[in-house]
Amino acid sequence: MSDISDTNIVLVGNPNTGKSTLFNLLTGLNQKVGNFPGVTVDKKTGYFKINDTKYNVIDLPGAYSLNPNSEDEKITRNYISDTTNNDLIVFVADVTNLKRNLLLCSQIIDEGKQVILGLNMMDLLYKNKQEINLEKLAASLGCPVIPINARLGKGINKLKESITNYQVNPTPFLTESNNNTIDDTMLRFKKIDTILNDCVTNKGENKSYLLTKKIDNILTHKIYGYLIFLILLFIIFQAIFSWSSYPMDLIESGFIWLSDFVATNLPEGVLNDLLVNGVIAGLGGIVIFVPQIAILFAFITILEDTGYMARVSFLMDRILRIFGLNGKSIIPLLSSTACAVPAIMSARTIGNPKERLITIMVAPLMSCSARIPVYTILIALIVSEDSTISIFNLQGLLVLSLYLLGFVTALLSALLMKWLIKAKQQSAFTLEMPIYRAPRWKNVGIEIVSKVKIFLFDAGKIIIAISILLWVLSSYGPGDTFEEIDKKYVQNEQQLDKDELSSKIASEKLEASYAGIIGKTIEPTIKPLGYDWKIGISLVTSFAAREVFVGTMATLYSVGDEDNTKSIRQKMMEAKNADGGKLYTTATTLSLLIFYVFAMQCMATLAIVYRETKSIKWPIIQIIYMGALAYIGSFVIYTIFS
Amino acid sequence: MTLDTLKENEKGIIESISDESLAIQLLAMGFILGEEVKVERIAPLNDPMIITSGDNYISIRKKDAKQIKINKT
Ligand SMILES: Nc1nc2c(ncn2[C@@H]2O[C@H](COP(=O)(O)OP(=O)(O)O)[C@@H](O)[C@H]2O)c(=O)[nH]1
Numbered sequence: 001m002s003d004i005s006d007t008n009i010v011l012v013g014n015p016n017t018g019k020s021t022l023f024n025l026l027t028g029l030n031q032k033v034g035n036f037p038g039v040t041v042d043k044k045t046g047y048f049k050i051n052d053t054k055y056n057v058i059d060l061p062g063a064y065s066l067n068p069n070s071e072d073e074k075i076t077r078n079y080i081s082d083t084t085n086n087d088l089i090v091f092v093a094d095v096t097n098l099k100r101n102l103l104l105c106s107q108i109i110d111e112g113k114q115v116i117l118g119l120n121m122m123d124l125l126y127k128n129k130q131e132i133n134l135e136k137l138a139a140s141l142g143c144p145v146i147p148i149n150a151r152l153g154k155g156i157n158k159l160k161e162s163i164t165n166y167q168v169n170p171t172p173f174l175t176e177s178n179n180n181t182i183d184d185t186m187l188r189f190k191k192i193d194t195i196l197n198d199c200v201t202n203k204g205e206n207k208s209y210l211l212t213k214k215i216d217n218i219l220t221h222k223i224y225g226y227l228i229f230l231i232l233l234f235i236i237f238q239a240i241f242s243w244s245s246y247p248m249d250l251i252e253s254g255f256i257w258l259s260d261f262v263a264t265n266l267p268e269g270v271l272n273d274l275l276v277n278g279v280i281a282g283l284g285g286i287v288i289f290v291p292q293i294a295i296l297f298a299f300i301t302i303l304e305d306t307g308y309m310a311r312v313s314f315l316m317d318r319i320l321r322i323f324g325l326n327g328k329s330i331i332p333l334l335s336s337t338a339c340a341v342p343a344i345m346s347a348r349t350i351g352n353p354k355e356r357l358i359t360i361m362v363a364p365l366m367s368c369s370a371r372i373p374v375y376t377i378l379i380a381l382i383v384s385e386d387s388t389i390s391i392f393n394l395q396g397l398l399v400l401s402l403y404l405l406g407f408v409t410a411l412l413s414a415l416l417m418k419w420l421i422k423a424k425q426q427s428a429f430t431l432e433m434p435i436y437r438a439p440r441w442k443n444v445g446i447e448i449v450s451k452v453k454i455f456l457f458d459a460g461k462i463i464i465a466i467s468i469l470l471w472v473l474s475s476y477g478p479g480d481t482f483e484e485i486d487k488k489y490v491q492n493e494q495q496l497d498k499d500e501l502s503s504k505i506a507s508e509k510l511e512a513s514y515a516g517i518i519g520k521t522i523e524p525t526i527k528p529l530g531y532d533w534k535i536g537i538s539l540v541t542s543f544a545a546r547e548v549f550v551g552t553m554a555t556l557y558s559v560g561d562e563d564n565t566k567s568i569r570q571k572m573m574e575a576k577n578a579d580g581g582k583l584y585t586t587a588t589t590l591s592l593l594i595f596y597v598f599a600m601q602c603m604a605t606l607a608i609v610y611r612e613t614k615s616i617k618w619p620i621i622q623i624i625y626m627g628a629l630a631y632i633g634s635f636v637i638y639t640i641f642s
Numbered sequence: 643m644t645l646d647t648l649k650e651n652e653k654g655i656i657e658s659i660s661d662e663s664l665a666i667q668l669l670a671m672g673f674i675l676g677e678e679v680k681v682e683r684i685a686p687l688n689d690p691m692i693i694t695s696g697d698n699y700i701s702i703r704k705k706d707a708k709q710i711k712i713n714k715t
Contacts, residue, residue, distance in 0.1 A: 064667070064670035064671050065666070065669075065670035067666045067667075067670065069663075069666075069667050096697065097672070097696075097697045097698070099672065099696065100670075100671070100672035100696075100697075100698060103669075103670060104670070181662075181666050182662065182665055182666060182669065185666065185669045185670065186669070186674070186675060189669075189674055208697070209694075209697065209699060212699075213682070216682075216683065216692075220683055220685070220692070222686040225686070226686070310701070313701070314685055314690060314692065314701045315685060315686070317685070317689070317690050317701075317703070318685055318686075318687040318688070318689045318690065319687065321703075327690070327701075428661075428663070428664045428667060428702070428703070428706040429690065429701075429702070429703045429706065430667060430668065430671060430700050430701070430702050430706070431700060431701040431702075432671065432698075432699065432700050432701075433692060433699045433700060433701055435699075
């Protein structure tokens, strides 16, 4: 993993004690996020150098004890119990709550590890007018004790000094061993009490919670609490859907410019075509969502950073539990309205395995931003922009109902799974209510960048690959069918004018291409939903990612309009079905909308579900149940409206 | 009596926690046998509740609180 000559420093501590702050302080820009082998907990590693010696720093997930209660805590336990390494542990403790913090510290000492105790939040200790005798504490624990303030960077040099000069022979904390965990823990607390009585003078009192409790009187209030949460949700949605339109328009025109530029400046041919219609089109389809994802995660990080998210979980737990979910499910469900990929990753914080699994299974039913372009283009086909019901814009209402439909279906599916999935183990829902703190803007920035990166690279890879595949499928056909078509028309050259001719050739080629063949093959299956083979092609390509629908439509209907004088909307409006009637009737369009609300059409999400559940079973079930919902829902709607 | 029966702002001493894994978890979060626990707040639908002990401040479901035997003070 690292050079033998390097020293590994491992940061361990309870959640919310300032570990990440210290980690950032120690490593600065020299850090990266990876994964612990076999599991999906983020592993943050970095390094710093002193006099040419390199120190690797590893930030372990926060834990309360070595008796794990969640995926995160298991990682920390396994890392500490691993006797093959000789890493130096920097235990980060919140000095205002030493008793609880020292429990884990004492357990680590008894694992025979080399420990430095970093007492963080010293500023708060002074504010509380408490005093602590560091020498005595160090002597009783048998390890160096360094006071720090990670927020302001105080004490860091002392800490580094202690790291470079480390030479202590660990002495066990508990002399008598006890196999019963509860008794063992009680013994530890008893000894910690004795030590703290000796070392800490309690002149003042802990003031940190006074303000927090006052704020909680409002934020978790029976009425205002929900009201404030609703207003916040409204602001977040407003931000995602209206503030983001400006950067999204910019990105869109940027890509139009780019594809124009490439199309005109590269020599005509296969490469040009592949770049413009395959790669750039696919890339544009992903990058366009970056503003929405960035805005969403900015809000989520701020809400988590301040401590507000824990209150939302508290307020929502009882309601969500009816559906087999958990107060913490609110974060993944909310994030899913931007993109299910990071949302499903954020379900890791849910300790209860069954509730976590259900959250992962239903999150993709929430309408994500990839569905927005599909909704937009389809709705415009059946409702004109300025039609209203009293003061409400009808298009807006329709979009809202699709969102609600997804949300309600997610809850109902969760309810069903609650009955079907067997719980392996019971797990309690305990959630610490952190004290309110100002958000760390730098942390918000880091979080946004890392989430956008995951989206661009994890999802992007697949979308680009499929875009290229799609391009191949629609540009080539079996055998020499394409040449036959060319030949056929050479003879007719005189009768038709040039444009008409090339459009005829192109549409006939598309029909004969592999994509056309696939579309025609599935046509009988999707006919009951009101779709033809061209829509069939879109359904197939959308399996990669929903927004590919719009691109596919553009490709399918651009055939016959070489100068691109009409918008996709106009072209779809004019599209005819086999009998020569209008293809996108109200029935067909609504049916297609319903299909996109329900169907599991996202390779990236499936990949992440597989990674998070470590089983191929769950993504497969997801494809099937969401597919069934889509098929039946669309069929019912089509039958009603036609 | 058990913790779930307390109303907002009532206190008690933790006597025992019947579920072992819950006991281990709560102990590590600073809810220690023999120490005082206070019900700080109960959620609008009567569940979950926020409890405090010392400087520890957590939310817990009623079903789990039922496992915690207390002596009301
Ligand atoms: N007052 C004070 N706050 C701190 C100090 N160190 C960290 N914090 C804050 O404590 C909170 C939790 O820190 P974080 O690094 O996320 O903790 P982690 O969960 O252990 O990684 C953040 O709001 C920090 O700004 C400190 O020395 N003093």
